[in-house]
Amino acid sequence: MKIDRLLWGATIFLFALGTAPLLACDVPPLEDLPAHLATIVVIKHIGAYPEFVFHGFFKTNATLFAFLSAFGESHLVLASKAFVALTVLAHAWVFPRLVLELGGRERVAPATLIAAPLVHNWFVAMGMLDYALGSALALACVLLIVRQAKDASRARGVAIGLLGMLVWYTHVFALGMVLFLAGIEAIRVRRLRALAPFAPLAPGALLAAWSVGVELARRRAPSSHAIVYRPPWETAYELWAKYAWSFSKLEIASVATTAVLAIALVRDRKRAVPVLSTFAACALLVVHFAAPSEAFDWFAVNSRVLPFLYAIALVRVPPLPKIGLAACAALALAWSAGTTLDYARLDRDFKDATAGISVVPEGADLFPVIFDPRGSSENTWALVNVWGLYVVAKHTSAPLLFAHSPSFPIGYAPGKKSALEAATFAQSPHDADAWKKFEESLASRGWILEWGVRPEDAIEPPAHVLALDRGRLRIYRLR
Secondary structure: OHHHHHHHHHHHHHHHHHHHHHHHOOOOOOOOHHHHHHHHHHHHOHHHOOOEEEOOOOOOOOHHHHHHHOOOHHHHHHHHHHHHHHHHHHHHHHHHHHHHHHHOHHHHHHHHHHOHHHHOOHHHHOOOHHHHHHHHHHHHHHHHHHHHHHOOOHHHHHHHHHHHHHHHHHOHHHHHHHHHHHHHHHHHHOOHHHHHHHHHHHHHHHHHHHHHHHHHHOOOOOOOOOOEOOOHHHHHHHHHHOOOOOOOHHHOHHHHHHHHHHHHHHHOOOOOOOOOOHHHHHHHHHHHHHOOOEEOOEOOOHHHHHHHHHHHHHOOOOOOOHHHHHHHHHHHHHHHHHHHHHHHHHHHHHHHHOOOOOOOOOOOOEEEEEOOOOOOOOOOOOOOOOOHHHHHHHOOOOOOOOOOOOOOOEEEOOOOHHHHHHHHHHOOOOOOHHHHHOHHHHHOOOEEEEEOOOHHHOOOOOOEEEEEEEOOEEEEEEO
């Protein structure tokens, strides 16, 4: 009974800290989220968007879309908040239980305090909510597998199989990481029998293989991105920046918690821990430095190992004296307060960038040019997809949805993707030269949304007139 109270107390504490920022905003300022909201609007009105086709929801990386599609358009933003809260809850539930299972009761309290920045991690801030939730569910899968290895039961085996399929549905990369850990565990103990607790994952593994086959067979165009490696020092920096850090230096407390985790991992490296072993930590570090940062149309490829590397460190956080617990509690509260302030600052940015919604007519052909994609954020491009909120509000054109891969619920209709390449390119640069280069493409668009350009660098498109000039936002309409 005391253990239950400890675990649920830890879960409630982490959930409260991780969801407090949601109270400071209207729309969660997560990089990809506005485009995902726009995707749901396009799906609901697919006939009005002939450049896209609907692929259905039976595919990996579809949990967020399936969830949002269950809500009416007027409740999409509220539904997105609920999904973020669900993602935080999944982390807040699994972290204390993993620590209890693999570290012991005396480690739960300090590990909970240290885990605060991890429940709303970089993947959440990026709006990569399927992978954020998928990694938490994958760690829950690891928890069940560890228990299955100690005391096998048919019911738990069924639960592992069902959870494995849910992890696949949420994100295939997360399931791939569990399968990777299975192979590493078998190598560590030098016994194939170590794979027995992982056997119920077979249906999920088959679905993962099918997803990979679909991705390779149905790719209609060359990748828009090459294979990219970062310099080793940048990759080392990303060990913190692409998991424990969200937006700005207001969350600098996460540096200290990451340092504590690194020290704990090194100091407790000799303790034998199943699945989340020191050997697995070394293997994940090798993958983080050896795998590319970008591969084809996938971003943050190497960083996807970090949720599991951090979990390995978390179960090794040592028991701390009261003064150490107080210091960790202060760090957790400082992190939550900093994240809440960032939500409030970015919420103001979002409101500034969407001030033209009342000016743009229903169904407008809107072309976004984003010159300041970061806004108040330093670690994400929080406003790069803010145009998606115009799609939600006014059903405007949607030139930059995630539709390049068959793993997404929508794709480009045959022959339509090339017409959108100018939009894809023009949104990335931060200077006016990009606009000049693509002036011809812009000339035929009914409306142009310009965000973040400095007044002295502003360029009025020759074929358009200024319809709104408010702070960092300019809206142009065709003459």
